[in-house]
Amino acid sequence: MQYLFENVRVVTPEGDADWLLTDGARIAQIGLGNAPEVPQAQHIDGSSGYLLPAFIDMHVHGSDGADTMDATPEALRRMARFFAAHGVAYFLATTMTASREAISRTLRNAAECLGTQLDGATLLGVHLEGPYINVKARGAQLADHVRLADPAEYEDWLALNVIRQVTVAPEFAENRMFMRSCAERGIVVSIGHTQATYEQALEAVQIGARQATHTYNAMTGLHHRAPGVVGAALTCDLLTCELIADNLHVHPAAMALLVRAKGTSGVIAITDAIRATGMHEGESELGGQTVYVRNGKATLADGTLAGSVLTMDAALRNLQAATGLSVGALSPIFSANAARQLGLAQRKGILRAGYDADLVLLDSTLHVQMTFAEGRLIYHKGRDLADTAG
DSSP: OOEEEEEEEEEETTEEESEEEEETTEEEEEESSSOOOOTTSEEEEEEEEEEEEOEEEEEEOEETTEEGGGOOHHHHHHHHHHHHTTTEEEEEEEOOSOOHHHHHHHHHHHHHHOBOOTTSOEEEEEEEEOSSSOGGGOTTSOGGGOOOOOHHHHHHHHTTSOEEEEEEOTTSHHHHHHHHHHHHTTOEEEEOSOOOOHHHHHHHHHHTOOEETTTTTTSOOOBTTBOHHHHHHHHOTTOEEEEEOSSSSSOHHHHHHHHHHHOTTSEEEEOOBOTTTTSOSEEEEETTEEEEEETTEEEOTTSOBOOBOOOHHHHHHHHHHHHOOOHHHHHHHHTHHHHHHTTOTTTSSSOOTTSBOOEEEEOTTSOEEEEEETTEEEEETTOOOTTTOO
16 A cells, blocks of 8 residues: 655655655655645555654553553554554563563563554564663652562563563662673663662663663652662763653653753653553553543652553653654654664664655644554554555
């Protein structure tokens, strides 16, 4: 199938273009001015909206009543369909700190479900968040299952070849051994749920850490005499910073500060969304704990933030409001930077001829109208694609 997008602002690294033509799974042409005549292509009127690279969410637990830790194909399918409706074409299913058996079951399920999901986003792999974290910075992770890294446990997990990112507290020697094993395999090592010092964070970078998990949250903060992990994240060029742009986990001013410090190439928007996302407010569940969702805020009974109910398109709107930057300037934060971290930058994350046709069409108010993954329509507002998905 060929698609010709016109009457739209096509966001490319070289600036906005006026039209884009796909040919199967790839982008065929992008241009300025009037679109070419392509009789065989399906024409799509962008209604003066935006055509962006489809979003990539590297840190998301669940949505639509489903969670990665459910460890079922149906849960991942539900999540994938929901994500596509919010512009996400690719995601890492993210775990919680749990027992060895529960994590093993989750990883095996994900390994069997890798790739394209039914009329939804593509599962690229797993983000292993915990259990090798600091119990004093656990956030909404269950304390009973926090532990030090043990090769007798994690070597079996790594052998499944499904883990693409890990979140680890680097202040423990055992965890640093795990980090080395992951870095050697090309897995993204992210510093998070940690009480590491600034110096320990830089040591983690030397080992191979290249990311900071939900920057500002569950890590040592910035003090002018003790810069902490936040200070390392803000100043170390080798660290790319995840950001939950929901205006709850991070104040808009702190979001703007992060983007100024790191540039738009150094920040990755994530949702950290949980199963309550897209559902009615009230009680939900995360990692075996009751979660309460009120006024768009998910917390444990003691008030601890417990993931989010954020979507990626809402994050884009929030971050634009916080920074005042254009949609084009912010686009790398939602796609290209994640593609780079995951080793996919040669074919994904930007709109350019020859790259994969991973596209999200937004209206002028930045709400999702259509989402494509490798030229395949996976979401169309107001239509159910379940009966026609290939």
